[in-house]
Amino acid sequence: MPHIDVDTERPGIGGLLAFRPGPARPLLELAETLLRGPNSLSEGERELIVAHVSTLNDCTWSKRAHGAFAAALLDGGEELVASVCRDPRTAPVSAKMHALLDLAGAVTRSGKEVDSELVAEARRQGATDEEIHDTVLITASFCMFNRYVSGLGAAVPEDKSVYDELVEIRVKRGYLVLGGVEA
Amino acid sequence: MPHIDVDTERPGIGGLLAFRPGPARPLLELAETLLRGPNSLSEGERELIVAHVSTLNDCTWSKRAHGAFAAALLDGGEELVASVCRDPRTAPVSAKMHALLDLAGAVTRSGKEVDSELVAEARRQGATDEEIHDTVLITASFCMFNRYVSGLGAAVPEDKSVYDELVEIRVKRGYLVLGGVEA
Numbered sequence: 629m630p631h632i633d634v635d636t637e638r639p640g641i642g643g644l645l646a647f648r649p650g651p652a653r654p655l656l657e658l659a660e661t662l663l664r665g666p667n668s669l670s671e672g673e674r675e676l677i678v679a680h681v682s683t684l685n686d687c688t689w690s691k692r693a694h695g696a697f698a699a700a701l702l703d704g705g706e707e708l709v710a711s712v713c714r715d716p717r718t719a720p721v722s723a724k725m726h727a728l729l730d731l732a733g734a735v736t737r738s739g740k741e742v743d744s745e746l747v748a749e750a751r752r753q754g755a756t757d758e759e760i761h762d763t764v765l766i767t768a769s770f771c772m773f774n775r776y777v778s779g780l781g782a783a784v785p786e787d788k789s790v791y792d793e794l795v796e797i798r799v800k801r802g803y804l805v806l807g808g809v810e811a
Numbered sequence: 812m813p814h815i816d817v818d819t820e821r822p823g824i825g826g827l828l829a830f831r832p833g834p835a836r837p838l839l840e841l842a843e844t845l846l847r848g849p850n851s852l853s854e855g856e857r858e859l860i861v862a863h864v865s866t867l868n869d870c871t872w873s874k875r876a877h878g879a880f881a882a883a884l885l886d887g888g889e890e891l892v893a894s895v896c897r898d899p900r901t902a903p904v905s906a907k908m909h910a911l912l913d914l915a916g917a918v919t920r921s922g923k924e925v926d927s928e929l930v931a932e933a934r935r936q937g938a939t940d941e942e943i944h945d946t947v948l949i950t951a952s953f954c955m956f957n958r959y960v961s962g963l964g965a966a967v968p969e970d971k972s973v974y975d976e977l978v979e980i981r982v983k984r985g986y987l988v989l990g991g992v993e994a
Contacts, residue, residue, distance in 0.1 A: 739961025778922025
């Protein structure tokens with residue numbers, strides 16, 4: 629049960645966004661820019677970082693939703709996403725993604741856990757300054773979204789078809805439609 | 812030294828926002844809505860929550876900047892802000908603010924630390940659902956901003972006059988001007 633009186637017909641963060649439309653638009657525009665905007669990291673790679681961070685933060689809603697997005701966008705599908713969420717060190721991803729997932733893990737614990745060696749390793753594996761920046765900001769933003777959803781006790785559906793429908797909307801139409809602020 | 816090649820002439824988050832203008836606008840619009848938008852919590856109370864959260868996250872930049880904003884906006888000034896950052900339980904704030912600062916502390920640790928008793932106590936002290944929602948989202952958003960700033964090693968000026976200038980812009984013109992995306 630959510631801690632405040634939101635529309636529980638809207639799953640996960642949806643009920644919270646509808647409760648307070650003021651911040652809903654910038655929150656969704658942030659997700660749209662970071663996760664679907666032009667980027668040298670693929671949309672699937674960015675959603676994989678989100679699934680990893682949401683797993684570390686133990687946010688069931690974001691783990692399920694963004695895990696489903698990553699699985700739909702990446703060749704490795706659900707198996708790849710599960711292996712990253714279980715243990716990114718042994719998951720079959722590129723050396724650059726290993727370094728970026730390590731960086732994301734540090735930021736999730738605390739911004740102060742990032743040291744020059746973590747950043748240098750990402751660079752050695754071919755990450756650009758933009759990719760390092762975006763990995764830190766994507767991670768930081770899900771340290772927000774995860775706390776928003778869990779902190780207000782948002783409803784987390786069990787029914788897999790709910791997430792299948794979210795995948796369809798996110799992939800074809802994007803986060804502003806997903807969050808209900810655009811048709 | 813920042814971990815990536817940003818303009819170090821721009822203090823704190825400023826260099827990061829200029830490095831990547833895409834997400835800069837929604838980030839600043841989020842801050843503007845949450846901290847300066849219409850609300851039954853005063854701007855000073857909201858900045859006090861941010862100063863508390865930024866202290867818990869040990870983010871020197873946000874602690875100094877938002878501490879200065881809270882001090883400028885609240886009758887208690889710097890002394891009140893320092894007492895909240897030292898120990899919110901003994902700080903001279905209202906019973907409602909005590910409960911909301913407690914809630915913010917829990918969200919900072921993890922969204923899953925929020926239980927129905929913390930929320931019930933805020934309600935007993937007169938907090939509305941909107942105020943509970945906004946306390947959780949303001950806190951969550953600074954778990955993002957703090958990680959963004961610390962995780963990329965943004966420059967933190969020592970010179971007090973830098974923060975005095977930020978106060979002037981934040982109070983009179985707002986976060987979009989402060990972040991350099993509007994004149």
